Amino acid sequence: MAKNKTPHKSQHSDQAKKTYQTIVVGGGLAGLAAAFALATNGLKVAHLAPTPPPDSRTSALMTPSVKIMQDLGLINDPGKIGVPLEKIRIIDATNRLIRAPEALFHSSEVGEIAFGWNFANSKLSKQFAPLLKGQKNLDHIAESAIQMTRSGENWDLQLSDNTFISAPLIVGADGKSSFVRQSVDISIKQTMHKQSALVCDLTLSRPLEGESVEYHYPNGPFTLVPAGGNKANLVWVDNGDILEDVKKLPSAEIVKILQEQSQNLFGNLTLDTGVFVFPLSSHHAQNMGCNGVVLVGESGHAFPPIGAQGLNLSLRDVKDLVTCIRQNPPESQKSAANWANKVANAYDNCRAGDIRRTSTMVDTLFKSLLSEILPAQALRTGGIWALKSIPPLRKHAFRLGMGSA
């Protein structure tokens, strides 16, 4: 991968090269949402999206994020492809000296019919992708970006088929190891966790009835998320080597372990899919925009799936990017490069606070869940007691978790 610290004249100016106002790099959910939102806001967009591998993850998207998708025109009725999350039950499954009480929280307490909806990522992609095809000012290109160089007003991108495209504004939505982020030398602060997350789909003997059930074990939470009827999506955070060993077991053995972990509360379980293990890491970029380049989604921030924040934060990235473009339309600046720089700087300012707050919240939550230190356990237990017994605090905490505080 070529880096480009100093903008220099492109070596391939004589080659045919299509120019856009913006190029969105990445066909994950953040990239799909960004490409669609920018095209519907009038920009001429290239969406660089090689076909991604199947995504076995599910995403709990909070009510404010669902509203963002509705406002952007990405979905109408969330109930058509998602399942409402009406209640959250927390069960302390540790043998610690200081244990938290079991707690059940209802979305009605924050005046909502649901905290959010649980969506299969594959269903969201299937919902978003056809919408992009209908946009006249959006070209979908199923190639990867392999080189990024500065050429006058624009960034030139060399693609995996050795063609070139260019634009003044580049949106890096290309995931954790972002090529775009590395090409412009935006550094990240990263922590690799020893935990991974195991995900699979299950059928339970009785329905979760809109309740997300979180068992807090010493190495991380084991969460059953309602997926409609007797179906559930499991997100189990534990030490990576333990989960890799579980993954290798025959299905019957895996089911036995999952049944024990769920304390047999949901009777016999059936495994509906394979099990997938995701190594966990956290990072946030030193800035989210500069020099005509912006980062959205996991190219700019990633966390363990605790408190379901990753894609929620990415949708807020897209919403703020649209706001910055509306406030700084291309015709408001003398040159395309000035416009792209202005958007990138405005976006960086706009996103800094939310990303810092969310990263700190997830980090604190993750540490408090795993901590073997007595004062930390006492604090966490006290926190859950306080949430259980002080309604205004509970409301505030849930608003914060939903991204609307």
Ligand SMILES: Cc1cc2nc3c(=O)[nH]c(=O)nc-3n(C[C@H](O)[C@H](O)[C@H](O)COP(=O)(O)OP(=O)(O)OC[C@H]3O[C@@H](n4cnc5c(N)ncnc54)[C@H](O)[C@@H]3O)c2cc1C
């Ligand atoms: C187990 C688990 C559970 C989760 N649960 C939740 C949840 O409940 N709620 C929530 O909000 N979030 C959740 N998340 C987080 C959420 O899934 C991610 O934040 C989100 O899917 C990331 O989307 P993305 O588009 O930023 O990245 P990705 O999905 O990684 O997409 C990046 C895309 O960029 C493409 N790409 C890479 N390099 C290039 C290149 N050079 N050129 C072109 N394309 C390129 C890749 O092919 C890929 O398609 C969870 C994550 C995990 C691991």
